[in-house]
Amino acid sequence: MLKHKHDHDACIETALEAAQKICEERETRFTPLRRRVLELVWTKHEPITAYEVLDMLSEGQKRVAPPTVYRALDFLIEEGFVHRIESLNSFVGCSDPAHKHQGHFMICTKCSNVTEMNERSLHDVIKKAAEENGYSYENSILEIAGICENCRN
Amino acid sequence: MLKHKHDHDACIETALEAAQKICEERETRFTPLRRRVLELVWTKHEPITAYEVLDMLSEGQKRVAPPTVYRALDFLIEEGFVHRIESLNSFVGCSDPAHKHQGHFMICTKCSNVTEMNERSLHDVIKKAAEENGYSYENSILEIAGICENCRN
DNA sequence: GCACTGAATGTTATAAAATATCAAGCAATC
DNA sequence: GATTGCTTGATATTTTATAACATTCAGTGC
Ligand SMILES: [Zn+2]
Ligand SMILES: [Zn+2]
Ligand SMILES: [Zn+2]
Ligand SMILES: [Zn+2]
Numbered sequence: 259m260l261k262h263k264h265d266h267d268a269c270i271e272t273a274l275e276a277a278q279k280i281c282e283e284r285e286t287r288f289t290p291l292r293r294r295v296l297e298l299v300w301t302k303h304e305p306i307t308a309y310e311v312l313d314m315l316s317e318g319q320k321r322v323a324p325p326t327v328y329r330a331l332d333f334l335i336e337e338g339f340v341h342r343i344e345s346l347n348s349f350v351g352c353s354d355p356a357h358k359h360q361g362h363f364m365i366c367t368k369c370s371n372v373t374e375m376n377e378r379s380l381h382d383v384i385k386k387a388a389e390e391n392g393y394s395y396e397n398s399i400l401e402i403a404g405i406c407e408n409c410r411n
Numbered sequence: 412m413l414k415h416k417h418d419h420d421a422c423i424e425t426a427l428e429a430a431q432k433i434c435e436e437r438e439t440r441f442t443p444l445r446r447r448v449l450e451l452v453w454t455k456h457e458p459i460t461a462y463e464v465l466d467m468l469s470e471g472q473k474r475v476a477p478p479t480v481y482r483a484l485d486f487l488i489e490e491g492f493v494h495r496i497e498s499l500n501s502f503v504g505c506s507d508p509a510h511k512h513q514g515h516f517m518i519c520t521k522c523s524n525v526t527e528m529n530e531r532s533l534h535d536v537i538k539k540a541a542e543e544n545g546y547s548y549e550n551s552i553l554e555i556a557g558i559c560e561n562c563r564n
Numbered sequence: 565g566c567a568c569t570g571a572a573t574g575t576t577a578t579a580a581a582a583t584a585t586c587a588a589g590c591a592a593t594c
Numbered sequence: 595g596a597t598t599g600c601t602t603g604a605t606a607t608t609t610t611a612t613a614a615c616a617t618t619c620a621g622t623g624c
């Protein structure tokens with residue numbers, strides 16, 4: 259769960275190192291571009307849009323084109339380092355990249371912070387509900403809107 | 412739950428009549444445009460995009476502009492006659508318009524049919540999970556991808 | 565070293581989805 | 595029939611995402 263105050267530089271660094279390590283294990287290529295995009299996603303530490311990434315990526319150099327960003331994001335999502343928030347057309351770093359999974363989120367409608375829920379039990383309930391309705395389960399998007407603890411105080 | 416075979420004309424008519432009745436009760440305006448858009452949504456009976464509605468709406472007359480469609484859809488969503496499927500940028504008629512609610516869906520990845528789950532228990536589990544994580548619950552998007560019973564046979 | 569290969573990135577153009585803004589029409593009330 | 599507020603029309607633009615093709619780059623075999 260996202261803490262509102264924490265050592266954010268360390269937080270970014272941890273995410274980058276974890277990604278690096280996983281890519282080595284999987285023999286996938288954690289290129290400088292992909293690394294940089296993942297860094298930018300974590301730097302915001304709130305849902306970030308592809309075009310926000312694009313703008314940040316373009317600072318101090320020739321402007322990059324949308325496919326550059328979308329391809330990097332696709333890779334990061336594929337590897338499970340980033341999740342897409344459908345209801346916001348945005349992207350957020352995964353809090354548990356070591357285990358590939360579909361993210362389930364809570365989104366604060368006041369501060370825009372997003373909290374990833376890694377609850378096996380909830381996942382199981384959803385899967386069971388699908389099967390009871392005759393569907394074989396593939397994956398699920400769960401995005402809960404609400405007000406976070408900080409914002410209520 | 413959506414049946415793959417049913418009297419679809421009657422199905423559309425039922426939805427339109429229900430909407431009409433609810434609007435009369437609420438004293439909101441079920442205008443010809445709004446009625447027509449709801450009819451088109453039900454006519455497809457699968458998730459339909461705003462621009463598909465736009466194309467159908469434009470047949471045999473001057474092409475309508477996007478805001479016309481989005482405003483009608485906004486009204487229908489507000490009234491609870493239509494739900495938006497975030498993961499598909501699409502819209503679908505609500506199976507239970509009499510009770511305002513957030514829809515929870517299962518989407519068949521083969522035939523694109525969508526089934527609305529009206530399960531109080533699942534809703535409660537999700538709400539409880541949010542509250543346990545410190546969030547006050549406002550609403551939630553649940554979109555489960557899988558293969559429907561028909562497509563597995 | 566040098567050619568070959570496939571993956572990654574660059575580049576240009578376009579598609580798809582949604583909204584901002586202002587004008588015109590219409591319906592209810594007075 | 596004038597006023598008011600809601601609805602729709604119309605124009606332009608923004609935001610989000612992808613198609614298609616060219617170039618670069620890293621690894622492999624020679
Ligand atoms: Zn995750
Ligand atoms: Zn908050
Ligand atoms: Zn519904
Ligand atoms: Zn199916």
